[in-house]
Amino acid sequence: MPKPLVLTSPRFKDGDLIPIAYTGEGEDISPPLQWTDMPAGTKSLALIVEDPDAPDPRNPQMTFSHWVVYNIPPSAQGLPEGATPDVLPEGARQGQNDFRRQNYGGPMPPVGMHRYYFRLFALDTVLPDLGRATRTQLREAMEGHIVGQAELIGLYTKVHHRGAESPGATPA
Template sequence: VSPELVIRGVPADAKSLALIVDDPDAPDPAAPRMIWTHWVLYNLPPDTTTIPEGARPGHGLPASVREGRNDWGEPGYRGPCPPIGRHRYFFRVYALDTMLSDLSLPTRAKLLQAIKGHVLDQAELVGLYEKQR
């Protein structure tokens, strides 16, 4: 279940927001080899102030919001479950000067390419998680 996120300070001229949640410490924080994507969202309305816990398009988010593909190969949020060590989870919100066309379940990389040159501002929140053994 995705956590609640509060968004503030969006530029007045923003046309949409995008969100990427990822873990740069995969698979092992002592020897990271990849960035693991947990959630990709785009075309959030610029007046969004809260992404509710457990949100998805049509359920806590407007139906116009689009999801991308996480690294499990599916749309939607998947929570932390690191195989080893304490991992950092970055929640990055991007204020964009445009609404994006339908990108057909974009990956993190495809969304980052699509927003290039359109980012007015961005913010991030970092959470930490380690499985109890």
């Protein structure tokens, strides 16, 4: 049986706090990501970073997308810290996040401890140019083409909120 696709970051472990450099309170750059155990038949990868706890984890009302990237070549073994269009692997395209930008937008939740899901999808196709595709449009385009999936979860609450919550608290 093949190993499942694995997604990691050398800067934080699954379930840990995301370092401030990768947030709206820090440098607002993307964390470095690495993956292993690519499924056979993978023709491209897609990455969606989303927060299902917006705006308040005690009463979530939407899933907020922070980064939408697709057509990452399967030869790529990760994305570098601070990935911008000029350093993304050749062929990779960025869709539009809920900040209405085509780049990474780091966490900066208004209240509470939020969960940030970094979801990597292995696809059996290279997608057409979807332009400024939203998370929803990318998910629709990927339907029927996902051959593997991996997930990395990071946590974050604003620094000035941390006195009221334990940084290791489990979000609602």
